[in-house]
Amino acid sequence: MLRPSERWYWTYCPTKDRLLLDISDDAQFCSPFAASQLISQPVQQALSMAEAEMFWAIDDSLQLLALPPTVRLEICLTALSSAFVLPQGHKSWYFQAYSEYSPKAFELVRLHGSNSQYALVVATEGQSSSCLLLGEVDTLAGKTLPRLHLLRLLNNRLLPLQQGAQYRQSA
Structure with missing residues (x-):
């Protein structure tokens, strides 16, 4: 690379x-x-x-x-x-709402519209974040957003990326 x-x-x-x-x-x-x-x-x-x-x-x-x-x-x-991109308007209504979440810049998150997709948080500001879609996603409004689309969402529309199950040791 x-x-x-x-x-x-x-x-x-x-x-x-x-x-x-x-x-x-x-x-x-x-x-x-x-x-x-x-x-x-x-x-x-x-x-x-x-x-x-x-x-x-x-x-x-x-x-x-x-x-x-x-x-x-x-x-x-x-x-x-x-x-270099102008600030975007919120597109939060395109995705399901969850409990409040405070992502960090460059964190991977998940969005849920009609389907689920990963996104990269590129910037955070207050209660919203700018995210870069890592794949195409169908929104709740029936609109399809393309891969590498930049959008701003309220943080309660973002879910943390779930890590695989952690192994536990038993005594």
């Missing part, structure tokens, strides 16, 4: 209408975010040390799922690029 580098640069491409991450002379990551979704359009903005640390925190969280390295990389880079 690629490792973050000080030679990586964020840029906006008007031809593709996408936020890009220049990884090398031969490789670019094309985010799913268009100009209309962005707070600003960066021009040769170097990847920061904080972003590199976030990359590793996201990758560590994704280790809990059996994802191929290329998929983990795509999710990591999409999650990093979400920092």
Whole structure:
């Protein structure tokens, strides 16, 4: 898997209408975010040390799922690029409500609409969180949200990722 580098640069491409991450002379990551979704359009903005640390925190969280390295990389880079996206309106009514929960940034959670899906918490603010969908999900309203869709939800719509049963020792 690629490792973050000080030679990586964020840029906006008007031809593709996408936020890009220049990884090398031969490789670019094309985010799913268009100009209309962005707070600003960066021009040769170097990847920061904080972003590199976030990359590793996201990758560590994704280790809990059996994802191929290329998929983990795509999710990591999409999650990093979400920092450039305008704040989203709440889409909480699309998902079932549960008891209050306070997720941490880069934590994996589950959402339940008509079906269940994993999401990565990319930011938290008060009683809501911005999440990146890890797969397509059908909402309670009958709408299908695509993989890598960014949405903001009330925290009571999020469930912690359940770990496998813990082994107990008996005396």
